[in-house]
Amino acid sequence: MISRRSFIAIGGGLAASLYAAGHSRYRSAVEPAAISAAQTRQSAVPRISPAPGPQTPSTPAETAYRQTAGADYSAPISGLHPDEFVLDRVAAIEQSQAPRIDIIATEAQRQSIDAVVARLRRLQNYVGYGNFNIIGWDQSLKVARDHDKVGAFTPAELELIEEVFSTNAQSLGFYGEKVITQLSATILQRDILKVPGTGHFLFKGAAADTYVKIQRDLGDSVLLTSGIRSVVKQFYLYLNKVRKVDGNLSLASYSLAPPGHSYHAIGDFDVGKKGFGLKNFSAEFAQTDEFKRLIDLGYLDIRYTQKNPFGVRYEPWHIKIV
Numbered sequence: 001m002i003s004r005r006s007f008i009a010i011g012g013g014l015a016a017s018l019y020a021a022g023h024s025r026y027r028s029a030v031e032p033a034a035i036s037a038a039q040t041r042q043s044a045v046p047r048i049s050p051a052p053g054p055q056t057p058s059t060p061a062e063t064a065y066r067q068t069a070g071a072d073y074s075a076p077i078s079g080l081h082p083d084e085f086v087l088d089r090v091a092a093i094e095q096s097q098a099p100r101i102d103i104i105a106t107e108a109q110r111q112s113i114d115a116v117v118a119r120l121r122r123l124q125n126y127v128g129y130g131n132f133n134i135i136g137w138d139q140s141l142k143v144a145r146d147h148d149k150v151g152a153f154t155p156a157e158l159e160l161i162e163e164v165f166s167t168n169a170q171s172l173g174f175y176g177e178k179v180i181t182q183l184s185a186t187i188l189q190r191d192i193l194k195v196p197g198t199g200h201f202l203f204k205g206a207a208a209d210t211y212v213k214i215q216r217d218l219g220d221s222v223l224l225t226s227g228i229r230s231v232v233k234q235f236y237l238y239l240n241k242v243r244k245v246d247g248n249l250s251l252a253s254y255s256l257a258p259p260g261h262s263y264h265a266i267g268d269f270d271v272g273k274k275g276f277g278l279k280n281f282s283a284e285f286a287q288t289d290e291f292k293r294l295i296d297l298g299y300l301d302i303r304y305t306q307k308n309p310f311g312v313r314y315e316p317w318h319i320k321i322v
Contacts, residue, residue, distance in 0.1 A: 103172050105247035112160035113239050113247070119157065120236040122150045130199040133233050136186040140232050161235065164249075165259050172253040179322075180231055180260045187230055187265075200227030200269075207267045207321045214271065214299055214319075222290050225272040225280055229264035267321035286316035 105113060123140060124132040126149050135143075145152040153161070165183050169176070192201045193208055202208045202224070214222055229237070238259055241252040249258075257263075264270075272280025273290045285291055299319065 102251070103249045105242065105249060108156075109160060109163075110243075110247045112156045113242055115154065116157045116160060117236065117239050117243060119144065119151060119153060120232070120239075123232075124236065126150050130194065130201070132236075133199070134187045134192065134201055134228055134230050135232050136230060137183050137232055138186070164235070164239070165231075167249075167258070169253065169258045169261055172250045172258065174253040174258055174261060176257060176261050178260045179263060180265050183231060183260075185231060185265075187228065192228060195224050195227060198224045198227070200224050202227045202269060203267050203321075207269060210299065210319065210321060211269065211271075214294070217297055217299075218290060218293055221274050222271050222294070223274050224269060226264065226270040228269075229262055231259050231265060234259045234262045234265065263320070263322055269319050269321070271319055283316065291316055 120140075123135075123144060126147060127135060127143065141153065144150040162183070169178065192203055194201050195211070202211055207227075211224060234257065238252060238256045241256050242249055245251045262268075270280075271290075271294070272285060273288050276285065276288065279285065
């Protein structure tokens with residue numbers, strides 16, 4: 001296992017590793033003209049690196065984390081869609097583990113993060129919420145370049161996106177598998193279906209079949225709260241979270257899987273109790289009758305359990321498919 005004290009970035013640019021076998025529903029469609037400049041130039045933005053010196057909290061977000069590790073931590077969520085809401089249940093860290101080393105974005109990177117989030121928000125507004133859940137990176141580049149309402153990604157923004165995607169997540173304290181290894185991975189329309197009234201999509205097969213069975217057995221008191229999330233959508237959620245915790249990528253990675261590491265991209269989905277609102281994204285969901293019935297009926301094989309080995313919070317609402 002790579003030490004958290006060693007920050008490792010995998011190559012510059014879009015280093016293309018072969019996509020994991022078994023996920024044939026994805027295809028690579030790299031757009032050379034859009035990324036060639038970003039691939040060949042040297043980094044214009046300082047590398048993300050561990051915060052220097054003693055790990056003393058310097059921001060309200062970090063102070064809150066350290067005061068509530070293992071308890072509830074809540075960053076500002078004003079104006080966020082439930083998909084972006086996170087009531088953090090920070091995973092308990094075993095005493096034998098090394099202290100967490102925070103990876104903090106530089107000021108230049110924070111400016112790029114702000115710009116990327118703003119551009120992705122404009123992209124979402126342009127293509128629509130539902131389509132934004134499944135849009136690919138190459139298509140995003142094209143839409144942004146061709147439409148002034150979105151605007152083309154700048155070299156600094158492309159650099160930041162490549163940097164984050166190629167970062168070894170273990171250096172951020174996230175120990176889950178990287179299930180999407182190419183930024184250009186594409187979700188094929190023929191493999192998905194839209195769930196009416198939700199703005200979300202599910203993969204055909206096990207995911208869609210499971211949701212149909214849940215609705216059949218539990219009725220309309222259970223609803224789909226988050227389905228397929230492409231790498232682009234995960235970038236938007238993740239970088240938005242980084243902004244909310246003062247550029248602390250390590251802290252953000254306790255709440256949201258870094259881009260490429262979310263199982264929402266290959267089959268998993270989230271459910272909640274109708275009318276339960278934002279509490280569906282907290283541990284309170286585990287106290288509902290709906291959760292208990294999902295457990296009793298065998299629908300919930302919780303991926304992110306309490307004290308899980310992935311270094312992320314407890315997610316009782318997450319339906320494990322893959």
